[in-house]
Amino acid sequence: MALNQTEQFKRAVLLLPGAVNFDLVRMQYAQWLEDSLIIAVDKGIEKASFFAQGADLWVGDFDSSRHLEVDLACYGEKIPYPEDKDEIDTELAIGIALEKGVQEILLLGGIGGRLDHQTALLFLPFQYPNIAFTHSNGEQTLTYLQENQEYTIPTQKGGLVSVIALTKLSGLTLQKVKWPLDNFTLPLGRGLTYSNRALGDEVLVEITQGHAWLYNVMPEIDESL
Known part of the structure; x- marks a missing residue:
């Protein structure tokens, strides 16, 4: 079914290439799967069958x-772009989501694979500072930390927790972890905030200035080099 051109959404799910544990996604993001704009990004169309209605849009080169x-039942509308272009496919999909009023985006997939693609996804919030980003494959989750907001992020006891700083951070507070921080200033490049551990089923985190992701991994997942 084609998408109503005037319909607006608060949330969008972008289906990216790459492995996803949909059993875990269903547990963690049930509400997202019911009331969001679903956009398949290029090869991410392989995941459209997870949704009863398929993807609303299929976007990319x-x-x-x-x-x-x-x-054809896997998507409502296909929006093609040339291979020679200035944006990556995910940026094109985000642009369409913004036109639909979206304020929150869940990226499913896209973890692992080509390093340049992964890096581009990490830096998306610089281009879209008003969007609340979450990036997950079900087992590993990245939550973008907007300034001056308190986050309570679900995890599991013993799960890995890292703050991935994209700039210098001020006022970093991280609680309910093995090595907590309170109003900490983190210089860019320091590895202090990696490989922490959750003490229970949630962690608390906040920054007052800077750009960062909170990365958390289920305790039984180990992809260390």
Whole structure:
């Protein structure tokens, strides 16, 4: 079914290439899966069958999906772009989401794979500072930390917790972890905030200035180098 051109959404789920544990996603993001704009990004169309209605939109240059056999029932509208362009496919999808009024975006997939693509996703909030980003494959989750907001982030006891700083951070507070921080100033490049551990089923985090992600991983997942 084609998307109503005037319909507005608060949330969007972007389906990216890469592995996703949808059983865990269903547990963690049930509400997102019911009332969000669903956009498949290029090869991310492989995940559209997870949704009863498929993806609302399929966006990209389709370079990585050209050999796929895609059922027309998997998406409502296909929006093609040339391979030679200034934006990555995810940026194009975000632009469409913004036109639909979206304020929160859940990126599903896109963890691992090409390092340049992964890095581009980490820096998306610099371009879209008013969007609340979450990036997950079900087992690993990144939550973008907007300034002067308190976050209570679900985790599991013993799960890995890292603050990935994209700039110098001021007023970093991290609680309910093995090594807590209170109003801490973190210089860019210091590894102090990596490989912490959750003490229970949630962690508390806040920054007053800077750009960072809170990365948390289920305790049984170990992808260390």
